[in-house]
Amino acid sequence: MSKELSTEEKIREAAKHVFIAKGFDGCTSREIAKAAGMNVALVNYYFCSKKQLFKLIFETAMEDFMLSTVEVFRKDLSLESKMRIFIEREFEFLTMHPDIPRFILSELSRGDKCEFDHAGILDKIASTGVFEELLEAQEKGIIRKIDLTNLMLMIMSNCHYPFMAKPLMKYLNSLSEEEYQERLTLQKQYVTEMLIGYLFIPKTNS
Amino acid sequence: MSKELSTEEKIREAAKHVFIAKGFDGCTSREIAKAAGMNVALVNYYFCSKKQLFKLIFETAMEDFMLSTVEVFRKDLSLESKMRIFIEREFEFLTMHPDIPRFILSELSRGDKCEFDHAGILDKIASTGVFEELLEAQEKGIIRKIDLTNLMLMIMSNCHYPFMAKPLMKYLNSLSEEEYQERLTLQKQYVTEMLIGYLFIPKTNS
DNA sequence: ATCATTTTTAAACAACCGTTTAAATTCTTT
């Protein structure tokens, strides 16, 4: 157990936890301070304001969210393998951070609070060479010629939504936590099969 | 122009708009009253409390969200046609109410505020005969034998998420409103093709 | 040990929250 966290780090960790669970509007500075075991004033002493602390948490969450899994595309594997591993890792990441998609999309839709730097993120994704590889595969007729924005949206839909819809699914279908987790594991297999099956054009031996 | 809305209805309409846009925690009673052109006290005069008004809005939004499109399954069409029409209608509904999925999932994940009656909703869905029809089609080998919970999740993922991710997509890909709407139209076609293609087992003429 | 600096605390600040009250206004019924 490494408990040697500085006060600043303790507050940041508590803020991450509370903000992601309840959102900017859904929590108070005092709640964050209490979660960190600190006095309220320390939050502003280290981070100036609730809004600024939120901005910090949001931006790091955003980076984790977008960059945690694209590294696969640097590897020397077939495109299909990379896609499969990518989805696998995406589900792994989301299993550990199931609340991040809802957090990001909710806070982003509320606007104003976070005019974050998206250019850097997109650049980092691009630096893995995913986009070139996909475009090249489209030219070669290996995968469907779909706009990459739409392709990205398809993958994200099938990976993020199952985690975002947890309370809805558990409620509507009266699932226990275990049952929900079972469906999640199945869902990973289904969406992988579906996405790969749709994206990759079957080889015709004409 | 039918402007003859009662005070109660004006408040309900304003509350629907404000709650869905900003969430329970993101708005105030005074904001709702102002949006309705009313005094704050009237909100509680007609709806007792902010929480109770929210409950009302949430439950009706939930019903619209879940029940607006399942009626197709009462019609006398092939299962594939029904599925295609269902997805089409789902996108239609979401085009008119693009904020509802995020609203529902966000508020539902915050818990406590809304212990709504899900039994009624599921019953109404079941009354269309979707579930029997799908199970029957699975027995006949027309569609894949996937748990219906997972099937539901797949469809919802691909319909809801593209609307929820609007700010993310516009931001990451620097899309104008028109460009985003274009992608959305394309997305509808892609996901329809993908879902139908995955779900329905091709007929083998053995 | 003394002093200056940094860190932490309790208390206070004005502003705003959801809600209530009691008076003013409008509408309905006679």
Place this chain on the structure above:
DNA sequence: AAAGAATTTAAACGGTTGTTTAAAAATGAT
């Protein structure tokens, strides 16, 4: 027109919000 009920209003309520302040405690340097 008068009386009673329903609607609307402004003002106030206790409590909480984010933030600031000024004093206390802890730390480091000499």
